[in-house]
Amino acid sequence: MTVEQIQQNVDFIKYLYENKDMRGLKDAINTYEAIEVVHILEELSPEERVIAYRFLQKDLALEVFEQLDPELQEQLLNSFSEVQAVKIIEEMETDDRVRLLDELPATVAERLVTKLSYEERMKTALLRGYEQETAGRVMTPDYLSLKKNMTVNEAIERVRTSDVDRDNLNTLYVTDASRVLLGIVDLQDLVIAKPDQTVGEIMNEDIVYAMTDHDQEMVARMLQEHDLIAIPVVDRERRLVGAITIDDVVDILEEEATEDFHKIGAVGKFKINFREARISFLVAKRIPWLLVLVFMNIFSGAGIAYFENTIEAVVALVFFLPLLIDSGGNAGSQSATMMVRALATGDVVFRDWFKLLFKEIGVAFSMGLIMALGVALIASFRAPEVLMIVSITMTLIVVVGSLIGMSLPFVLSRFNMDPAAASGPLVTSLADIAGVLIYFSIATWYLGIG
Amino acid sequence: MTVEQIQQNVDFIKYLYENKDMRGLKDAINTYEAIEVVHILEELSPEERVIAYRFLQKDLALEVFEQLDPELQEQLLNSFSEVQAVKIIEEMETDDRVRLLDELPATVAERLVTKLSYEERMKTALLRGYEQETAGRVMTPDYLSLKKNMTVNEAIERVRTSDVDRDNLNTLYVTDASRVLLGIVDLQDLVIAKPDQTVGEIMNEDIVYAMTDHDQEMVARMLQEHDLIAIPVVDRERRLVGAITIDDVVDILEEEATEDFHKIGAVGKFKINFREARISFLVAKRIPWLLVLVFMNIFSGAGIAYFENTIEAVVALVFFLPLLIDSGGNAGSQSATMMVRALATGDVVFRDWFKLLFKEIGVAFSMGLIMALGVALIASFRAPEVLMIVSITMTLIVVVGSLIGMSLPFVLSRFNMDPAAASGPLVTSLADIAGVLIYFSIATWYLGIG
Numbered sequence: 001m002t003v004e005q006i007q008q009n010v011d012f013i014k015y016l017y018e019n020k021d022m023r024g025l026k027d028a029i030n031t032y033e034a035i036e037v038v039h040i041l042e043e044l045s046p047e048e049r050v051i052a053y054r055f056l057q058k059d060l061a062l063e064v065f066e067q068l069d070p071e072l073q074e075q076l077l078n079s080f081s082e083v084q085a086v087k088i089i090e091e092m093e094t095d096d097r098v099r100l101l102d103e104l105p106a107t108v109a110e111r112l113v114t115k116l117s118y119e120e121r122m123k124t125a126l127l128r129g130y131e132q133e134t135a136g137r138v139m140t141p142d143y144l145s146l147k148k149n150m151t152v153n154e155a156i157e158r159v160r161t162s163d164v165d166r167d168n169l170n171t172l173y174v175t176d177a178s179r180v181l182l183g184i185v186d187l188q189d190l191v192i193a194k195p196d197q198t199v200g201e202i203m204n205e206d207i208v209y210a211m212t213d214h215d216q217e218m219v220a221r222m223l224q225e226h227d228l229i230a231i232p233v234v235d236r237e238r239r240l241v242g243a244i245t246i247d248d249v250v251d252i253l254e255e256e257a258t259e260d261f262h263k264i265g266a267v268g269k270f271k272i273n274f275r276e277a278r279i280s281f282l283v284a285k286r287i288p289w290l291l292v293l294v295f296m297n298i299f300s301g302a303g304i305a306y307f308e309n310t311i312e313a314v315v316a317l318v319f320f321l322p323l324l325i326d327s328g329g330n331a332g333s334q335s336a337t338m339m340v341r342a343l344a345t346g347d348v349v350f351r352d353w354f355k356l357l358f359k360e361i362g363v364a365f366s367m368g369l370i371m372a373l374g375v376a377l378i379a380s381f382r383a384p385e386v387l388m389i390v391s392i393t394m395t396l397i398v399v400v401g402s403l404i405g406m407s408l409p410f411v412l413s414r415f416n417m418d419p420a421a422a423s424g425p426l427v428t429s430l431a432d433i434a435g436v437l438i439y440f441s442i443a444t445w446y447l448g449i450g
Numbered sequence: 451m452t453v454e455q456i457q458q459n460v461d462f463i464k465y466l467y468e469n470k471d472m473r474g475l476k477d478a479i480n481t482y483e484a485i486e487v488v489h490i491l492e493e494l495s496p497e498e499r500v501i502a503y504r505f506l507q508k509d510l511a512l513e514v515f516e517q518l519d520p521e522l523q524e525q526l527l528n529s530f531s532e533v534q535a536v537k538i539i540e541e542m543e544t545d546d547r548v549r550l551l552d553e554l555p556a557t558v559a560e561r562l563v564t565k566l567s568y569e570e571r572m573k574t575a576l577l578r579g580y581e582q583e584t585a586g587r588v589m590t591p592d593y594l595s596l597k598k599n600m601t602v603n604e605a606i607e608r609v610r611t612s613d614v615d616r617d618n619l620n621t622l623y624v625t626d627a628s629r630v631l632l633g634i635v636d637l638q639d640l641v642i643a644k645p646d647q648t649v650g651e652i653m654n655e656d657i658v659y660a661m662t663d664h665d666q667e668m669v670a671r672m673l674q675e676h677d678l679i680a681i682p683v684v685d686r687e688r689r690l691v692g693a694i695t696i697d698d699v700v701d702i703l704e705e706e707a708t709e710d711f712h713k714i715g716a717v718g719k720f721k722i723n724f725r726e727a728r729i730s731f732l733v734a735k736r737i738p739w740l741l742v743l744v745f746m747n748i749f750s751g752a753g754i755a756y757f758e759n760t761i762e763a764v765v766a767l768v769f770f771l772p773l774l775i776d777s778g779g780n781a782g783s784q785s786a787t788m789m790v791r792a793l794a795t796g797d798v799v800f801r802d803w804f805k806l807l808f809k810e811i812g813v814a815f816s817m818g819l820i821m822a823l824g825v826a827l828i829a830s831f832r833a834p835e836v837l838m839i840v841s842i843t844m845t846l847i848v849v850v851g852s853l854i855g856m857s858l859p860f861v862l863s864r865f866n867m868d869p870a871a872a873s874g875p876l877v878t879s880l881a882d883i884a885g886v887l888i889y890f891s892i893a894t895w896y897l898g899i900g
Contacts, residue, residue, distance in 0.1 A: 035675060159642070160641065160642050166638050166642075167677065170620055187620070187637050187638060187641065188616050188619045188620070188637060191610065191637065191641065192609070192616075206483075224697075224700050224701070227617065227697045229620070229679055229696060246696050246697075247674075247677045247679075247696075249700065250673075250674050250696070250700060253703065253707075254674075254703065254707075257711075257791075261710075261711070261787055262787065262791070264711070264715070265783050265786070265787025265788060266783065266784055279809060279812040279813050282809075283813055286781070286784050286813070287817050289780070290777065290780055290781060290817060290821060290848075291821065293777070293780050294773060294777060294821055294825060297772055297776055298828055300772040300773065301769040301770055301772065301773055302769075304771070304772070305766075308765055311765060311768060315758055316755075318761060318768055318771075319754050321754070321771065322747055322750040322751065323748070323750065326875075326879060327740065327743070329875070330716060330740055330743055330875040331740060333715050334715045334717045334740075334875075337874075340711075341711040351457065359729060359732075362729040363729050363736070366730075367733055370733075370741070371737075371744055374744045374745070375744060378751075382751070382755070424715065424787075424874035424878075425776075425780040425874070428776065428780070428874075429776060429780075432772050432776060436772065
């Protein structure tokens with residue numbers, strides 16, 4: 001589906017809506033596939049969205065609802081009667097339901113939960129009992145477990161008659177009478193095995209599993225590293241409580257990458273639908289870091305004030321101020337960004353710091369010399385009297401900026417803080433302060449002022 | 451496996467190596483699982499790595515080799531005789547082999563390829579015929595195809611006796627006599643179906659598929675969006691040529707996120723093992739943008755030079771220069787980072803620009819006012835004479851910086867360039883130039899100089 005196709009669909013539905021052709025709208029919206037309807041709904045106004053959604057046939061409506069962003073789910077839910085709302089969330093998969101309930105105002109969520117059937121309420125409570133962003137929270141309680149002494153034929157019969165969602169049948173779990181996890185059987189193992197073998201004979205006992213309180217990103221990396229399509233989640237007694245499937249892993253890694261992206265841009269941590277977000281929400285997420293950086297920058301201002309005499313002696317120094325301090329910040333941003341990503345993907349770990357530090361000095365010094373040549377070229381035309389000062393400063397600033405940028409993520413991770421908090425803007429501000437001090441110190445010394 | 455466990459394993463192997471206990475090393479290294487050996491090898495020195503690898507038993511050696519980074523694979527290959535090297539790459543999965551061949555020097559790669567068996571050579575040539583980062587390049591030619599008129603029982607027998615890798619058996623493809631793709635059957639459909647039904651009856655004809663020349667990231671998003679665990683790849687005549695499985699998708703999305711990360715940090719596009727990278731390589735990847743930014747900064751320098759009289763009249767203006775221009779750059783970085791990520795994940799598309807622009811003005815203006823208060827507070831202590839100038843400037847600079855940051859990714863995408871090229875440092879430099887002009891223009895006007 002291309003952007004153009006989506007736009008055509010949206011235009012068509014909007015056209016029917018504007019012409020009040022509700023019959024046509026109902027017919028049209030039901031000809032699309034679920035994912036197409038999702039794209040259309042995302043583009044409609046809230047009023048159009050509610051109307052269009054209500055025209056969907058029951059099965060399609062449910063499928064579409066499951067695939068919508070929680071923000072849009074919430075919006076639609078608000079337009080339903082409580083009976084309708086309960087029916088919809090009752091039909092959702094447990095992990096999707098929990099995600100939606102997290103988004104709803106607590107009172108609304110609780111009222112809806114109490115209306116669910118006993119079984120669904122229990123499943124929901126189970127997942128909601130775990131911390132956000134843990135394996136327990138994102139697992140599905142919908143999996144198929146087998147017993148060790150079953151024959152392969154009996155196991156296949158279990159698969160056939162089970163009401164577990166078919167997407168969760170690729171990996172099957174073997175448990176004992178007290179639900180302790182004993183092994184794993186992939187569906188293809190069942191198909192390939194002889195009908196009279198037992199599950200115990202063909203199961204893989206060498207299991208990779210997650211605990212309920214493991215961090216979701218760590219679990220996602222386990223699946224990725226072992227090329228698995230599902231992983232069992234167990235409690236402290238190694239009893240099976242759920243499973244995490246690869247489609248959730250893709251979403252988790254995507255979400256974590258977005259989080260790191262926002263942090264590196266010095267934006268607060270948040271999940272958002274940009275087109276729906278309120279201005280006040282965006283301001284609240286962005287202003288804190290900006291203010292912190294403003295107050296940090298008092299130090300560069302103070303540094304400049306301290307060197308007022310030097311500046312008054314040679315005003316040409318100021319011409320090169322943005323260029324020099326930016327270069328340190330830019331080199332530092334590069335290092336910080338690379339390290340934050342490498343730490344997040346596990347390509348680099350804390351104990352690599354020392355080794356990488358030496359390499360970074362080599363890299364930064366080489367870059368600093370090249371850039372010193374560049375700035376010397378500029379200075380030779382515009383202000384030859386500061387040529388030596390800016391060249392020496394450039395080399396030093398690039399080295400110092402790079403070292404700040406590459407070290408900060410490691411330092412943060414050492415103190416169990418998120419390395420991604422070493423954002424570009426933070427590194428830039430730190431490099432600025434260092435840059436101002438280096439620049440004017442060298443100038444003062446070189447010009448013999450003091 | 452925690453970092454501490456890996457370190458223990460590494461220390462143990464290094465200890466055996468240093469004590470020349472080769473017998474112990476051989477015994478020890480073979481007790482680990484493949485993934486553990488991979489982690490150990492990554493930490494060893496090149497010499498230790500070759501020795502340790504050669505002690506691995508055949509099956510384990512192969513499994514380990516497949517999981518290593520291409521850089522380390524290349525290093526190990528160089529230590530083998532050609533006969534050994536050919537044997538190893540002959541045993542690899544085709545898509546992994548192609549990735550390795552891409553990394554090797556062309557002459558070495560060609561020499562190895564000609565030594566492969568006819569069948570493996572053909573499979574390799576097929577994949578290498580496609581552009582890098584396309585579906586054709588990353589697909590596996592190792593899949594199982596069924597015929598429409600087979601019974602379910604016959605199909606299951608095919609699964610049982612096929613030599614297709616078991617991880618590629620979750621999704622099966624139905625083709626006609628000329629290999630044209632007709633439908634898809636999931637393994638669970640086969641298990642659930644009645645034995646005498648035909649494949650044609652149970653297959654899903656409503657197929658999501660990729661073309662060989664589709665971009666890998668687009669294909670990855672298709673699997674993600676449809677919650678698939680495999681997707682068929684077809685040529686222009688809709689003939690089946692391969693399949694892409696979800697484990698590759700996870701790696702592709704990860705790789706693309708890393709690429710965007712590096713771009714946003716103004717680092718060149720590259721895949722790298724940090725611990726192995728040479729200094730010259732890192733410098734070559736990082737210096738181009740830094741130099742571009744240095745020369746862009748000539749404009750801020752020129753702007754300052756133009757306002758030399760204003761600066762000489764009130765040197766206190768310089769105290770606030772880094773603070774003000776950084777604030778514009780920081781707000782711009784925030785917007786750029788958010789937009790780059792939202793464009794990459796598809797949360798936002800080009801036609802949202804206009805709508806988001808108005809919202810951004812609201813957000814930026816609110817933030818600008820708050821930050822103006824902050825800077826006014828600072829100025830009231832340090833330099834009350836410039837209080838009005840810095841407050842007005844702050845508001846304007848934050849708005850202008852934000853608009854540059856949020857618009858640049860859209861502009862780049864309009865011209866079919868990668869939005870991620872709108873890196874933090876680039877936005878910062880543009881915001882700096884704008885900031886200098888705004889600041890000193892306002893100051894000149896306010897102070898009545900000129």
